[in-house]
Amino acid sequence: IVKEKLRKIRNTNTYANSLNVFVGRQRSGKSYQAIQEIIKISRYDPCAHLVVYVNEKGESDDDTFSVFKDMIEVPIVYVKYTDVEKFLKQLLEYKNIYNKIKDNNAENEVPSECLDELLEGLFITSLDRPHLHTLILMEDATTQKIIKNTTSYLNHLMTTCAHIQCSFFVLIHYWKALTPNLKSNIYTAYVYPGYSRQQLTY
DSSP states (O other): OGGGSOOBOTTSSOBTTOEEEEEOOTTSSHHHHHHHHHHHHHHHOTTEEEEEEEESSSSOOOHHHHHHGGGOOSOEEEEETTTHHHHHHHHHHHHHHHHHHHHTTOGGGSOHHHHHHHHHHHTOSOSOSSSOEEEEEETTOTTOHHHHOTTSHHHHHHTOHHHHTEEEEEEESSGGGSOHHHHTTEEEEEEOSOOOHHHHHO
């Protein structure tokens, strides 16, 4: 139950297992704010184990992220939007195994070859954490069809954060980029300057 709670992470504005949206025009500071939160979470949440950085190219092409990524104290893996569902399915299978091991206090019963695969698949070095909290940063998500499709696997994951112990950080240019089911599951929204009164009212 503890691992699925919506809990405030110390010294941050973020709750574990939440959907967080950053809405602003280009160069408005969305990436900077999201990275600040991720840096703090990597330092203050002992269960944080990985940052999944998702963008069009599957590599770090954002200058702001490149400047600050070394301050993130957990591993970072870069994934393309076209590959993110496949990657997350595999990651969540490993997390499910990890949870079963912890729930049954079976850390000492895992065969060494299976343990090596599990640790590698989760980007961790031991089974010490009570559970694993994954941080998923989605850059330039405004036009991504995979997010707008309410029946996609990724869209489903973003509305069931607690069950998978993941927090999403979604960077978009305007509010309409999100489907109604995503909007109803947002826990924290950051809105940046530069919008017209009509846009801001919407």
